[in-house]
Amino acid sequence: MGRDPKYDILFEPIQIGPKTARNRFYQTPHATGMGTQYPAQQAYNRGIRAEGGWGVVNTEYCSIHPESDDTPWIGARLWDEGDVRNLAAMCDKVHEHGSLAGVELHFGGANYSGYEGRLAARGVSQIPSKAFWMRSCSAMDKEEIRELQGFYVAAAKRAVSAGFDLVIVYGAEASPIPLQFLMPYFNRRTDEYGGSFENRARFYKETIELVREAVGDDCGIVVRFSVDNLRDDDLGIRVEEDGTRFVEHVDHLVDLWDLQVGGPTLSEWLVAVGASSFRQENWQRDWIAQVRPHTTKPIVGVGRFTNPDTMVAALRSGQLDMIGGARPSIADPFLPAKIEDGRIADIRECIGCNICGGRVNQGGAPVVCTQNATFLEEYRRGWHPEKFSRASNSDNDVLVIGAGPAGMECAVVLGKRGMRRVHLVDAESELGGNMRWITKLPGRGEWSRVVNYRKIQIDQLPNVEFIPGKRLDAEDVAEYGAEIVIVATGSYWDGDGTNVSSRLPIDGANPQAGNVFTPEQIMAEEQDVPGPRVVIFDSDGYFMAAGLGEKLAREGHAVTIVSPFHDMFPYLSFTGEAGHFRGTLESLGVTLIAGHVLTEIHLDGVALGGSDGRTASITSVEAECVVLVTQRQSDDELYRELKRNREALAREGVVGVYRIGDCVAPRLITDCVFDGHRLAREIDSSDPAVPLPYIREHRIMGASDEYYDAILGNGPAIA
Ligand SMILES: Cc1cc2nc3c(=O)[nH]c(=O)nc-3n(C[C@H](O)[C@H](O)[C@H](O)COP(=O)(O)O)c2cc1C
Ligand code: SF4
Secondary structure, three states, X not given: OOOOHHHHHHHOOEEEOOEEEOOOEEEOOOOOOOOOOOHXXXXXXXXXXXXXXXXXXXXXXEEOOOOOOOOOOOOEEOOOHHHHHHHHHHHHHHHHOOOEEEEEEEOOOOOOOOOOOOOOOEEOOOOEOOOOOOOEOEEOOHHHHHHHHHHHHHHHHHHHHHOOOEEEEEEOOOOOHHHHHHOOOOOOOOXXXXXXXXXXXXXXXXXXXXXXXXXXXXXEEEEEEEEEOOOOOOOOOOHHHHHHHHHHHHHHHOOEXXXXXXXXXXXXXXXXXXXXXXXXXXOOHHHHHHHHHHOOOOEEEOOOOOOXXXXXXXXXXXXXXXXXXXXXXXXXXOHHHHHHOOOHHHOOOOOOOOHHXXXXXXXXXXXXXXXXXXXXXXXXXXXXXOOOOXXXXXXXXXXXXXXXXXXXXXXXXXXXXXXXXXXXXXXOOOOOOOHHHHOOOOOOHHHHHHHHHHHHHHHHOOOEEEEOOOOOOHHHHXXXXXXXXXXXXXXXXXXXXXXXXXXXXXXXXOHHHOOEEOHXXXXXXXXXXXXXXXXXEEOOOOHHHHHHHHHHHHOOOEEEEEOOOOOOOHHHHHOOOHHHHHHHHHHOOOEEEOOEEEEEEEOOEEEEEEOOOOOOOOEEEEOOEEEEEOOEEEOOHHHHHHHHOHHHHHHOOOOEXXXXXXXXXXXXXXXXXXXXXXXXXXXOOOOOOOOOOOOOOOOOOOOOHHHHHHHHOOOOOOO
16 A cells, blocks of 8 residues: 555655755654663664654753753753763664654753752743742853853754754743743843843844854754743733744744744643643644744644644645644654555554653653553563564464453554464453543543554454453353463442542442442443532542543533542643643532542532541531542452462463453553553563563663663664
8 A cells, every 4th residue: 555645745855954854744852751861762762753754853852051950850961972972872763764863952941950960050030940849040141141052052063963963942832941031921131131022032043043053054953932822911922922023033043943832831831732632633723824924934833643634734724844743753653654655544643641741740750652552662672663573372362351451452462463363352342441431521532542543453453353242251261262361351440439548438438329429330331410419529630530520510410529639630730631621610610629538428418528538527518429539449350260260271271361451450541551562562471471671771880782682682782
C-alpha cells in the first residue's frame, strides 16, 4: 500500500534557513525526563521519532547555564563539553534517518530551583518563583543582561558543535526569560528593557540577533513563541496586540516560527497543552491563523494532530507550513511513516489524557504514555515500537482472560510475536473491559482510541481471536487447551467506603440498602439513581468523581462532591484538567466540599468528619443517594485459584499462569497497557512473571558502552 496522493503535501520538503526538512512533520520540543543525564535513552527515543518519519526532531527545553537549574526536573543542558558529547549522540541518531535535529535554548529566570548547583538565578525583575517554593531571583542590571546573552551565545555555539541543525530561541509555554521580559506580568522594569512594547521586546530581539550571528550559516533559527497567553487581564500577550506585533518586529531574524498559545506560568502550561476532555484537535487554529498576514516565514503549530486530513487542511488553508506534534509523536513515533505507507488505520492516536505531561508535573519522573508502552523503553529494554521478534515458544497457544487494556495489548503483542494462537476471552460481548463504560463519562470519548486501535490490530492478526461472552472458571481454563494462561480480569470499585484517609469502611455503606452505589453500578449496569440529591465521596482524586458528578448534574440531580484532599481532584491538576472540571461542575451548581471524609451514611444523608479520617463527625449533608469513588480492588479470584491448582493445570499441559494489569494492582491505564506489553515481549524468557532487567543508565565505575550493550543483548553501541 502506498501513500494516498491527497497527503503528498505533507511530504514536500521545506527550507528552514540553511537547512531543508525532508517533510512537514515537526516533533516539537518536549520533556521526557531524560535530558543530558540519560544520553543513550535520549538518543534512542528521539532517533525512533526520526526513523518513524518526523522530518524535524527536537530536544526538550535545554538549559543554557547552571543558573537555570530546575532540579528535580530533568531537562537537557548545554553547559559544557560533556553536554555537547551527550547531545551529539542524539543528533547522530536523528541524522541516521535523514531528519534535522533541533535544540531548544532555555533560561528559566524566576522559574528556577537551584537545588543542584545552589545558585540564585538572575531574572527580569525581583519576583518570587511560582514553580518552586522559597525562591526569588536577582533583578539584572544591564551588564548582567549582556552576560546572560553571552550564555545564550555560548550555548548556541555548543549546539553547533554537537551537530544540531536548528537552534530554537525559546519564548513559549512555561515562560522562559524572553517571555518574562515581554510579559508585564513578570516585567516591572523602568529602564529600556521595561514599559513600552519595544522595550519589553528588546531582550528577546537582541538575543535572537546574537544567536543568529553566533551560529552563522550552520543552523536555522527557530523562534518558539507563545502568541497569546489566554489571560483576561493586561499582563500577558494577546495575539491581536503584542503577539502579532512581536512577530512583525523580529520576522527578519527568524527562519521558522514555532507558534503556540497559553502557558504563561509553570502551573498553567499543561492546561494549554490541552487534554481531550476540553480541547479538540487543532484547537489553536483561531489564534495561529491570525499571525499569517504578519510574517513572511514558515509557521509550525500544534494541536494534537493525529488525523492526516486535518493536517492537510491546516497546510492548504495557510494556517501552517509544518505540522507540530509532541503527544502524537509520543503515542505513535511512526505516525508520518504510516501516512506515507497508506496505513492510516494503524496510526496509534494520542487520546489526549495528558498522563505524559502529568509525569512532568509530578517532579520530572520519566514520561510514560497510555497508548505507547515502548516510549522510553527503546534503549533500556530494547523495544522498538513497530518491530517484534518471533517468540522462541511461538508453538504454544495462549489464553488471555479479560479484554481490557492489559489483555488487549498483551494479545496484540503476542500475535505480533507469532504465537500459534492467541485466544482473547471476555465475559462481556465487547472488547475494552472498564473502558467500555469509562469512555461514556463526560469528556472521555477520545479515550475509546485505546480500544479502537487494538481492535483494528486484533482484526488484522490471523493468529489472534476475540471470544466474547465467555466467563471461564478454573476448570474451564484447565480444559481449554492453551499452554500459557494470562489473567487480565481487571478491578472493581470498592463498595464499603474504605478510603485513603481512614483506611476503614464507612458506617452504613451497605450496597444492599439501595442508596449506596459504586461507579460501575451507575455506568456499566446503568442502575437508576434515586432521589434528587446525590453525594459523591471522592478519595480517588482523578477523573471518576468529577465525571460522575458532571453526568448526574446534567441529568438533573443536585450533586455534592466531598473530598478528603484540600484541592479537589488533585490528579486532574497534574493532567491540566482540574480547572476545567471545577469550572464545569460549579456552573452546573455542583457543591464541592474539600478537606472532609464521610464518617457515616444514613438513608437520608451523610455525616462528614475532618480529612485525617480520625476526626468525629462535624457536619452533615442531606441526600437520598451516595456514590463511593474510594478505591479499587483487583479482581484476582480466578488467578488465585489457578495458582493454587498449578499442578493440576500442569497435568493438562499448562506451562505458565501469569497475571497483568489491574488484576495485579489497580493503577492507571498506562500501567495496564505496559504490563500487558511487557509480559508479551518477555513471554519466552526463563520466567516471564519476573521482568527482565533493563539497562539502568547510570555511571558505573569502569563500565563501557560495550558493557551496556552486553546487558541489552542487541543494538549497536553509541560511539
Ligand atoms: C510531556 C510533555 C512535555 C513537554 N515539554 C516541553 C518542553 O520541554 N518545551 C516546550 O517548548 N514544550 C514542551 N511541551 C509542549 C509541546 O511541545 C507542545 O507544544 C504541546 O504538547 C502541544 O502539542 P501536541 O498537541 O502536539 O501535544 C511538552 C508537552 C508534553 C506533552
Ligand atoms: S500519555 Fe496520553 S496524552 Fe500523552 S501522548 Fe500518550 S495518549 Fe497522548
